[in-house]
Amino acid sequence: KGSVILFTWTNFLLDDSYSFLGLENPLIISKDTNRKDSALDSRAIQDIASYDRLLPVILEYNKQAIKLDFDKSFFPCQVCFGEKLGSQCIKFLDCDHVYCKSCMRDYFNVQINEGNVKGLICPYDKCETQAHPCQVQELVNQEVFAKYDRMLLMTSLDQMVDVVYCPRPACQYPVSVDKESNFGNCPSCRYVFCILCQLVYHGLSPCKIKSDGLQKLRDEYNNADEKTKKLLEKRYGKQTIEAAVAECLTKDWLDQFSKTCPSCGASIQKIDGCNKMTCMKCRAHFCWLCEEYLPRNNPYSHYNTLNSPCRNKLFEGVNEFDDEDDLMWM
The missing domain is CATH 1.10.10 (Arc Repressor Mutant, subunit A)
Structure with a gap:
């Protein structure tokens, strides 16, 4: 206020500098540095190696200026609700939510150690912004970040439809395959396999x-x-x-x-008769109720012994029965 010269120069820089320097666009500098134009001040021409690199340099300088301003400001952490200096905080790049590094360090470590690399999202309610890998690397130690980096790579490969893993348990190397073919060739162990059944490649024959x-x-x-x-x-x-x-x-x-013969393993179906069964394959006797092997000389003693679990159960579950056992060998 009251600074007439500064006010005049400020208005000039804001409103008339581009037309005075002969610039049509603030981000595009003319490459015609040899033109003779009395309206163009020679001080407006910079001798730079490549005009194509000027815009990235300006954007990078702008990024650094924003970071410097962020580090000098104070922000409330949305987790611990403490007010911290920006240099002690991180800001999620897509949503601009700010948290202190201490809270995010604990959060990242827990998620990575539990194998949830896709869980490194902004803690703000209903926000799905993912943490950038460079932010993760800044907060966690080298061992934890290596684990995160490895799991992130595996997760990315799992989402690729043209990448499968070598079926050999000792290898498990990622293999790039052709969508139109069932052929897979591991570049690590040279195992040639079918990507459908994971067995040795069988050509046009159906998968086993x-x-x-x-x-x-x-x-x-x-x-x-x-x-x-x-x-x-x-x-x-x-x-x-x-x-x-x-x-x-x-x-x-x-x-x-059916039930299995305890002697030969044949499947036996009971159609009728008592619970003393005779296998038609090996002629062994066994109990239908407990599937215990019965002695050949006296198979019915199983149903008369005092300590037997099937005592007095020779005809249990039988409504009508014949004198002989009826059964079928499967």
Whole structure:
């Protein structure tokens, strides 16, 4: 106030400097440094190596100025509610929420040690802004950051549809594959495998199914829509899927209606008669109730012995029975 000269220069710099210097845009400086124009002051021309690098330099200087201003200001931490100097705080880049470094250091360490690398988000309610890796590196020690960096890489690879892992347990190296092919070749251990069934590459032959995957395949096929069923049939072969479904149905039926012979392991179905069973395969005797092996010379003693769990249960659960055991060997 009262400074006439300073006021005049301030207005000139704000309103007339661009036209006076012959600049059409404040961020674009003309490359024509040899033009003879009386309206252009020679002091407005800078001799720089590359005009293309001028804008990044200006933006970087602006970033540093903002950081310097941030470090000198005070901010309330949204976690501990203490007022801290900006140099003791971090600001999430996308949402501008500010927290003290002490609170965020504890927060980052807990999330990383629990394996939740995607959980390093702004603690503000309903905010989903992720912490930048450089902010994480600034707050945690080298060992924790190495763990974070490794898990972040693994998470990123898991989200890539054209990357799978080598199925060898001792390798697990990420392998880039072609979307149109089932062929995978590990660059680390040179293992050539099928990316669908994880077994040795079998060319155009249908994928082989492991015994413990039959139930899963049957459930997936039965619950799938027509499009998914076609994909499964193309992957495993229609005959393979039908055989898997039939085998699983047979296994379910055997688990529900049959018992295993304790001598040879054959599946036995009881149709009628008493609980003393005779295996038609190995002719061994066993009890239908407790599946205990019965002696050949006197199998019925099992139902007469005082300490036997099946005492007096020879005909338990039988409404109508014959003198001979009726059974079926599966």
